[in-house]
Amino acid sequence: MTTFHQATEVIRVGRTVSSDLTPPVHTSAVFEQSDTTAARRAATTPRAARFYSRYSNPTIDQFESAIADLEGAEAARAYASGMGAVSGVLMALCSAGDHVVAQRQLYSGTLVLLAMLEERFGLAVTYVDGTDPDEWDAAIEPGRTVLCVAETPANPQLAIVDLERFGAIKGPVTLVDSTFATPALQRPLDFGVDLVLHSATKGIGGHNDCSVGVVAGSEELINWLWGFAILHGANASPYDAAAALRGVRTLDVRLERQCATAGALSAWLEDHPAVATVSYPGLVSHPQHELAGRQMRLPGSLVSFDLDGGLDAGVRFSEALTLARIATSLGGPETLVAHPASTTHAGLTPAELKAAGISDGTLRISFGLEHPEDLRADFAQALDAVATVH
Numbered sequence: 001m002t003t004f005h006q007a008t009e010v011i012r013v014g015r016t017v018s019s020d021l022t023p024p025v026h027t028s029a030v031f032e033q034s035d036t037t038a039a040r041r042a043a044t045t046p047r048a049a050r051f052y053s054r055y056s057n058p059t060i061d062q063f064e065s066a067i068a069d070l071e072g073a074e075a076a077r078a079y080a081s082g083m084g085a086v087s088g089v090l091m092a093l094c095s096a097g098d099h100v101v102a103q104r105q106l107y108s109g110t111l112v113l114l115a116m117l118e119e120r121f122g123l124a125v126t127y128v129d130g131t132d133p134d135e136w137d138a139a140i141e142p143g144r145t146v147l148c149v150a151e152t153p154a155n156p157q158l159a160i161v162d163l164e165r166f167g168a169i170k171g172p173v174t175l176v177d178s179t180f181a182t183p184a185l186q187r188p189l190d191f192g193v194d195l196v197l198h199s200a201t202k203g204i205g206g207h208n209d210c211s212v213g214v215v216a217g218s219e220e221l222i223n224w225l226w227g228f229a230i231l232h233g234a235n236a237s238p239y240d241a242a243a244a245l246r247g248v249r250t251l252d253v254r255l256e257r258q259c260a261t262a263g264a265l266s267a268w269l270e271d272h273p274a275v276a277t278v279s280y281p282g283l284v285s286h287p288q289h290e291l292a293g294r295q296m297r298l299p300g301s302l303v304s305f306d307l308d309g310g311l312d313a314g315v316r317f318s319e320a321l322t323l324a325r326i327a328t329s330l331g332g333p334e335t336l337v338a339h340p341a342s343t344t345h346a347g348l349t350p351a352e353l354k355a356a357g358i359s360d361g362t363l364r365i366s367f368g369l370e371h372p373e374d375l376r377a378d379f380a381q382a383l384d385a386v387a388t389v390h
């Protein structure tokens, strides 16, 4: 359906018939109806426009339509955050006693939510190694499994799920969290996947100034999700939807720069004596380099690597950086460094860290938009600072 290059599509999508080049922010939470017949129709039609903003809002509609077009989907639903979208999908599709197959390498919030739904709401979850298509197939219980949840590239080591094999799963609904890729780098629905999900807080918004989630898929599935979403109440704010749509306009150029920098710096890191291992799907050394090349347009803006010297080296490196900033999240203009063992995962035992694919010295970098030579110089001096104490 896409007749233009992606760089052109991101400029064209999400426009309604109007002369506004940027979407006006529709702040009205309520819309007046011409008569009671119109009011009844609006109240009973899925995703009816201009009724009540928790149901639908013109600014949010424009963002949803942009994402649906970029993903090759019939429809999309925006949420207040990525976790609003994750919880919205899980609670709309699953009931007590249902079975879900989920990848072990998932965003931590999704894993915690799944554990809670198991414990308190009677969901049954089987966890698989997402990189092994046979594990997915073996874990599915025909007639009982309602949903398969994948993330690719996945937290934290950038493991890749084979979208062609995952999309071929029949029976349960298949969901891919495609946050790390954004619609600019991969389109899971092209491989037969049912639903694609993004934390648009990250690369789609792209400026760390909005909190938005979005799910795209068939009209039938999105209507079903909508039916729960209006009760769930995690609807996106029109201000944030406008910011996210502004992010869409520059998605392609931002991702190209970020991927080029990630590619150059990951190769440089791999050759550096203080670095033990580097994980980046664009490197030949990544175990799924070829698969990434088959299903992704570019290998992404995230790189993870392990320093010799463990916890101490990870802390020293993070704190020695002057250009890259210590912060969670990804996909924005600033290059960010995360050292899970001393921050987000500080409470875990070494065994638990290992199970999560993290070692004491693992660092995750989200490459931003700074000049790659300036970043390389910053990384070089920070690695020197680590080396001087060992």
Ligand SMILES: *Cc1c(COP(=O)(O)O)cnc(C)c1O
Binding pocket: 081, 082, 083, 084, 086, 107, 109, 151, 155, 177, 179, 180, 199, 200, 201, 202, 211, 212, 213
């Ligand atoms: C951040 C993130 C989420 C959650 O998104 P929020 O907008 O922070 O709620 C979900 N999945 C992935 C892969 C993420 O990186």
